Amino acid sequence: MQKTALVPYAHLPRSHHAHHVLTSTVDVFGTAHWLLTERAPQRGGDVLPFDAMVVSVDPGGSVELSELSAVRARWPHLDRMPDGGFVVAASRARRYEDADQVQVFDALGRETLCFSVGDAIEHLLVDEAGHIWVGHFDENPVGIRRWSPTGQLTWTSDDAHIPGLFDCYALNVSGTVAWACPYTDFPLVEIRPDRTDRPVRVWANRVRGAKAMAVHGEQVAFYGGYREDQDRLAHGExxxxSVEQTDVVLLILSDGSAPGRRRAVGRGSRIYVQAEPFTTWGVFDLSS
Structure with missing residues (x-):
């Protein structure tokens, strides 16, 4: 099978490699962020809350450091707000008070807001307007929801008639638009909550198990799948x-190896992939 290599995108500065990477992401503007602590969390033994550092590397390579005070999520999701602050959320809400699951920090690293979005967060992505998009996995099958920067629920998939929406396998947020590919039917879904005419569009899709996707015009690429398809990149029109599959390749790291354990983030026409030890992001751009 033909192979496509990721293009090197962003690197955690070597001076921070001694820290533990709690999580990492790429925001809607293309800046990569790493949430770091002094050591890895220990099950049941950590004292919460704790202080953490965010290292941000923008597309030009400039580095910015942000200190966050009193973080409460042991295994968190992270994204940046348009005002320079950050949102940190615990993927599981069971061990937190309802109001403590999601923390919003200002640009100085101070908590300004906390609220709950519900258990079992699979994806958390912030759009250009500061809306917080959350896709849930099947232990809390509420689908996909959008929250305001002040913690108000502004859109839900409850009445969107998305077929088989039980687990949000893939979520892509770019601009103020979201794309999803949910289990069990794996349709391609476009979500534009602020549009009065057809805010949700759905296309049937035969690609199963994708964990990330990219969309560019009438083209789409689904990344990942079950078992031997975990490195699959399926192109479609x-x-x-419906989506008609046009090609299938293997997506590999820039050095030619398979990613192994990885994170993937979809943003518009791009899929960002980060392999263990999670210090480097590579990118596949469907528009290239």
């Missing part, structure tokens, strides 16, 4: 009612 968006037609009137």
């Amino acid at each position: 968006i037609l009137e009612a």
Whole structure:
């Protein structure tokens, strides 16, 4: 099978490699962020809350450091707000008070807001307007929801008639638009909550198990899958009612190796992939 290599994108500065990477992401503007602590969390033994550092590397390579005070999520999701602050959320809400699951920090690293979005967060992505998009996995099958920067629920998939929405396998947020590919039916879904005419569009899709995707015009690429398809990159064309698969390749790291354990983030036409030890991001751009 033909192979496509990721293009090197962003690197955690070597001076921070001694820290533990709690999580990492790439925001809607293309800046990469790493949430760091002095040591790895220990099950049941950590004292919460704790202080953490965010190392940000923008597309030009400039580095910015941000200190966050009193973080409460042991295994968190992270993204940056448009005002320079950050949102940190615990993927599981069971051990937190309802109001403590999601923390919003200002640009000085001070908590300004906390609220709950519900248990079992699979994806948390902030758009250009500061809306917080959350996709849940099947232990809390509430689907996909959008929250305001002040913690108000502004959109939910409850009445969107998305077929088989039980687990949000893949979520892509770019601009103020979201794309999803949920289990069990794996349709391609476009979500534009602020549009009065057809805020949600759905296309049937035969690619199963993708964990990330990229969309560019009428083209789409689904990354990942079950078992031997975990490195699959399936290209497709968006037609009137369905996605027609056009090509399948293997997505590999820039050095030619398979990613192994990885994170993947979809943003518009791009899929960012980060392999263990999670210090480097590579990118596949569907528009290239």
